[in-house]
Amino acid sequence: MSWFLRGIRSGIRTEPLSPDAPVLAGVTPGFPRETRFESVADARDNETRCPTGAIRADGEVARVKRDRCIHCMRCATPDGSAKMEWTVDHEWAHGGEGSGSLPAAFRRSLHVRVIDAGDCGACLNEIGHLDDPFYNAHRFGIFVTPTPRQADVLLIVGPVTQQMQAALKVAYEAMPGPRRVVAVGACAVDGGLFGPSVMCGSGAADVVPVDVFVPGCPPPPLAILHALRAVCGQEPLER
Amino acid sequence: MTGALWTYLAVFAICAVGTAMAFFVPAKRAAESIAWAGGGAALVAFAAGAQGLAAPESLVSLWSLPTFGPMALGTTHLAALFTCIAALVYFPVSVYTAGYLRRYEDRYSLPAFAAWYYVTLAAVMAVFIARDVVSFFIAWEIVAIATAALVAYEWREKANARAAYVMLAMSEAGTLAALLAMLLVLSREHSLLFVQGVAFGPSGGVRWAVFLLSFFGFGVKAGLMPLNSWLPRAHPVAPGNVSALLSSVVLNLGVYGILLVNLELAPVSSVSFGTVALIVGAISALAGILYATINDDLKTMLAYSSVENIGIAVAAMGAGLVFIALHETALAAIGLAAGLYHLLNHSAYKGLLFLGASTVQAQTGQRSIDRLGGLMRLLPVTSFCFFIGALSISGIPPFNGFASEWLALESLLRSAELAPPWLRVVFSLSGAAIALTAALAITCFVKAFGMTFLGHSRLHPKQPITEAPRSMLFGMYVLVAACALLGLLPTFVLAAIDGALAPVLGGSWVQHTLVPAFFGARLPADQLPPAFLTTFHALGAQLGYGIVPGRGLVVMLRGGSANPVVFAMSSTYLAATLLLFLGAAYLGRRVLARSRRRTAPSWAGGLSSIPPTMTYTGTGFSNPVRVIFNAVFLPARTDERKTIHEHFRDAIRRAREDVFVADRVVARPAIAAATWLAHLLARMHHGRLPAYVAYALAALLIVLAISLSR
Numbered sequence: 001m002s003w004f005l006r007g008i009r010s011g012i013r014t015e016p017l018s019p020d021a022p023v024l025a026g027v028t029p030g031f032p033r034e035t036r037f038e039s040v041a042d043a044r045d046n047e048t049r050c051p052t053g054a055i056r057a058d059g060e061v062a063r064v065k066r067d068r069c070i071h072c073m074r075c076a077t078p079d080g081s082a083k084m085e086w087t088v089d090h091e092w093a094h095g096g097e098g099s100g101s102l103p104a105a106f107r108r109s110l111h112v113r114v115i116d117a118g119d120c121g122a123c124l125n126e127i128g129h130l131d132d133p134f135y136n137a138h139r140f141g142i143f144v145t146p147t148p149r150q151a152d153v154l155l156i157v158g159p160v161t162q163q164m165q166a167a168l169k170v171a172y173e174a175m176p177g178p179r180r181v182v183a184v185g186a187c188a189v190d191g192g193l194f195g196p197s198v199m200c201g202s203g204a205a206d207v208v209p210v211d212v213f214v215p216g217c218p219p220p221p222l223a224i225l226h227a228l229r230a231v232c233g234q235e236p237l238e239r
Numbered sequence: 240m241t242g243a244l245w246t247y248l249a250v251f252a253i254c255a256v257g258t259a260m261a262f263f264v265p266a267k268r269a270a271e272s273i274a275w276a277g278g279g280a281a282l283v284a285f286a287a288g289a290q291g292l293a294a295p296e297s298l299v300s301l302w303s304l305p306t307f308g309p310m311a312l313g314t315t316h317l318a319a320l321f322t323c324i325a326a327l328v329y330f331p332v333s334v335y336t337a338g339y340l341r342r343y344e345d346r347y348s349l350p351a352f353a354a355w356y357y358v359t360l361a362a363v364m365a366v367f368i369a370r371d372v373v374s375f376f377i378a379w380e381i382v383a384i385a386t387a388a389l390v391a392y393e394w395r396e397k398a399n400a401r402a403a404y405v406m407l408a409m410s411e412a413g414t415l416a417a418l419l420a421m422l423l424v425l426s427r428e429h430s431l432l433f434v435q436g437v438a439f440g441p442s443g444g445v446r447w448a449v450f451l452l453s454f455f456g457f458g459v460k461a462g463l464m465p466l467n468s469w470l471p472r473a474h475p476v477a478p479g480n481v482s483a484l485l486s487s488v489v490l491n492l493g494v495y496g497i498l499l500v501n502l503e504l505a506p507v508s509s510v511s512f513g514t515v516a517l518i519v520g521a522i523s524a525l526a527g528i529l530y531a532t533i534n535d536d537l538k539t540m541l542a543y544s545s546v547e548n549i550g551i552a553v554a555a556m557g558a559g560l561v562f563i564a565l566h567e568t569a570l571a572a573i574g575l576a577a578g579l580y581h582l583l584n585h586s587a588y589k590g591l592l593f594l595g596a597s598t599v600q601a602q603t604g605q606r607s608i609d610r611l612g613g614l615m616r617l618l619p620v621t622s623f624c625f626f627i628g629a630l631s632i633s634g635i636p637p638f639n640g641f642a643s644e645w646l647a648l649e650s651l652l653r654s655a656e657l658a659p660p661w662l663r664v665v666f667s668l669s670g671a672a673i674a675l676t677a678a679l680a681i682t683c684f685v686k687a688f689g690m691t692f693l694g695h696s697r698l699h700p701k702q703p704i705t706e707a708p709r710s711m712l713f714g715m716y717v718l719v720a721a722c723a724l725l726g727l728l729p730t731f732v733l734a735a736i737d738g739a740l741a742p743v744l745g746g747s748w749v750q751h752t753l754v755p756a757f758f759g760a761r762l763p764a765d766q767l768p769p770a771f772l773t774t775f776h777a778l779g780a781q782l783g784y785g786i787v788p789g790r791g792l793v794v795m796l797r798g799g800s801a802n803p804v805v806f807a808m809s810s811t812y813l814a815a816t817l818l819l820f821l822g823a824a825y826l827g828r829r830v831l832a833r834s835r836r837r838t839a840p841s842w843a844g845g846l847s848s849i850p851p852t853m854t855y856t857g858t859g860f861s862n863p864v865r866v867i868f869n870a871v872f873l874p875a876r877t878d879e880r881k882t883i884h885e886h887f888r889d890a891i892r893r894a895r896e897d898v899f900v901a902d903r904v905v906a907r908p909a910i911a912a913a914t915w916l917a918h919l920l921a922r923m924h925h926g927r928l929p930a931y932v933a934y935a936l937a938a939l940l941i942v943l944a945i946s947l948s949r
Contacts, residue, residue, distance in 0.1 A: 147842060147844075148842055149842050166847075167845040170840065170842070170843075170845070171842070171845065173839040173840065174839055174840070174841070174842035177837065
């Protein structure tokens with residue numbers, strides 16, 4: 001009985017996905033935004049400060065390539081005044097070469113197989129939060145399944161190490177159609193800090209066709225949830 | 240002497256010739272000779288049964304021997320039906336034997352097998368034509384001894400000899416009880432010849448004694464709960480063809496005995512008897528299928544499943560006996576017909592399944608379902624035959640198990656027409672138990688077929704596994720055909736069963752109530768209402784009349800004017816519909832879904848391939864049943880602790896033993912009580928001579944006192 005009373009007492013903790021959601025502290029680290037500086041030097045300064053090459057100076061404008069960003073905040077906390085502007089939204093997913101969202105039948109029922117292809121643990125940790133009461137992916141009809149035979153979506157984390165390439169291919173082959181592949185995290189999107197190198201390629205797209213990319217290091221649960229909702233057609237997906 | 244009896248004598252003659260042949264042909268040909276002579280004898284026996292069913296019942300007094308009294312042979316329609324059932328199984332089993340016995344060639348004597356085999360066949364036939372107590376029980380005993388000898392054929396194995404001994408001991412105890420019951424009946428007529436229709440009071444103590452002694456005495460042979468401890472022991476160890484005979488022929492003998500006493504010699508007069516039969520049947524069915532589902536041994540599983548099927552048949556017959564006592568002859572006919580139909584079907588499909596399982600054992604050397612698997616690729620024909628058997632036993636239309644199980648359930652549902660409320664409760668609960676049994680049977684045989692023939696092979700054979708020789712396959716084909724025909728033409732089978740029941744029920748009630756004249760325009764006045772018929776003819780009920788002329792292909796019970804049809808079923812039309820649907824589904828798949836098909840390797844959890852040890856086992860498949868019915872199984876759990884290293888926790892090896900409920904509840908306490916009594920009596924045997932003399936004197940005095948007091 002106590003679990004029941006405790007549940008009543010604690011009330012609803014699930015994040016309602018309101019427009020305020022992304023600004024909640026700690027929910028998302030955010031990304032730098034394309035910023036116009038007063039001088040070319042400031043933009044160039046930010047480009048050199050970025051360790052992953054996510055910022056590229058184009059005259060006075062510092063453009064941002066989100067796929068590369070690892071939220072190191074070096075461009076947000078400079079000594080001088082040349083800070084990049086930051087966004088705190090969570091709708092980060094963008095489509096790849098693939099065929100967009102799944103047919104309407106999958107709108108309220110999506111089964112996800114998560115594959116750890118050399119993940120450092122951060123992305124897996126965020127994915128683990130999808131099922132907790134706060135994010136509660138079940139309410140959107142999104143379920144994690146242990147086998148690709150029942151999965152509609154393959155959720156890949158990690159830069160796909162050489163050891164995992166064959167297994168990833170087999171898992172993709174084992175999925176029934178229609179199927180989609182979501183690459184989660186900077187590593188899976190384009191190799192991140194690790195690739196391409198001797199041990200891994202430049203992300204999941206080397207091995208299987210990726211339909212949706214979710215940048216971030218790691219992307220917060222809301223961003224992953226947004227990607228999954230986009231895959232099953234609950235939200236629009238940017239190209 | 241009538242024609243049928245001569246035909247029976249021809250069976251005996253062929254058996255004698257066969258025995259001689261087995262001893263005189265070269266050892267290599269001995270097995271083949273069984274196929275020819277045994278198969279021939281079985282065909283002649285089938286003719287004898289058919290003749291007996293067609294001709295009026297006959298009786299021939301043979302002679303009167305000094306100690307045995309008068310002896311008589313005769314044919315009854317009921318016995319003729321049982322003869323047909325036995326012959327139906329004996330023919331394919333005999334052919335099967337030719338290929339199967341080769342595995343024993345160097346180790347055991349083939350002529351000895353042949354001799355016992357023919358003796359069993361002849362004695363079974365003798366049981367069916369014996370019309371007096373002495374010859375009946377002589378034949379009965381010969382069957383018991385000969386089957387025990389066949390079970391112990393591999394006598395060098397300890398388990399076989401033990402099983403045969405248990406079987407013989409239990410069979411003898413049952414025979415004594417049955418003999419007593421028969422003598423109690425016939426002593427009222429002062430006759431050792433069988434007399435039909437001996438009348439008893441409403442439900443006196445003697446009638447109760449007769450019923451209980453005959454039901455449980457013959458019930459030992461039939462494998463009814465709780466006196467069937469021998470059954471799951473003897474069936475798996477016997478040679479495969481003998482297992483098939485045990486299940487399909489010998490168990491039927493027990494049911495024949497029960498019907499002989501309680502239907503023919505002394506028809507039941509009280510509803511209580513039928514109710515006991517119904518309850519025992521339902522319990523047997525449920526317990527049998529539960530243990531079959533969790534069992535890992537292919538043949539033990541089939542043995543438990545025999546308990547289940549005999550239970551269903553006896554439950555339906557029990558319902559029939561209840562209706563007889565209530566003078567509802569039409570309903571009684573349905574119950575009894577359902578029971579006999581199920582017996583017939585059980586013989587066909589259980590024979591088939593045992594032959595299939597034995598083929599698997601013969602070709603792979605393995606009987607454990609958990610160690611088999613993937614045999615579909617290695618033994619395609621055997622797999623097909625086993626599959627048909629599994630479909631039949633699971634009651635999947637249009638195969639034969641469906642027709643009889645459906646009829647049995649329907650006969651139990653007629654409880655609405657019973658007066659006493661407690662009887663309605665018993666009928667409903669038994670019906671529920673049998674419905675649950677039917678569902679579990681599907682689980683059981685999905686497991687048996689799926690885990691044995693589908694998936695990956697878990698075997699590590701020393702030599703390549705090949706398909707069985709043609710004689711073995713032929714035996715299975717015959718039974719496959721029997722399963723299909725018995726299921727596809729229920730109205731024709733019911734006509735034969737009607738012939739068997741007509742004398743005991745006084746009229747062809749089965750035909751009259753269950754198989755309406757659906758075809759043609761020749762309808763007597765009491766048949767179906769014209770408007771109703773017009774509707775059905777418009778639906779196509781006349782379909783097939785040109786091919787199989789008869790009364791119809793629909794089994795149907797008619798009610799009053801309010802509901803003209805109480806229940807109706809036609810597995811013939813069902814099969815036709817099913818074929819249409821299957822064809823449509825196949826075409827649909829070919830046409831529609833072809834473009835979307837993609838072939839991919841099976842998912843092995845990221846490994847390069849699935850090791851067979853990782854695949855689903857039969858034990859895993861049946862575990863839910865094990866957990867749900869834990870209260871029935873009450874497994875003995877043993878935890879064996881073993882310290883591997885002081886720094887680690889103790890390793891615990893958990894073992895579980897499921898003891899058959901009949902063993903646990905009846906056999907083991909009985910053995911314990913007997914041992915206790917023996918120990919008590921052993922105290923008298925202390926070796927002092929004067930005391931022994933005193934015992935003898937005391938006994939003498941008691942005898943004297945008894946004889947003087949009279």
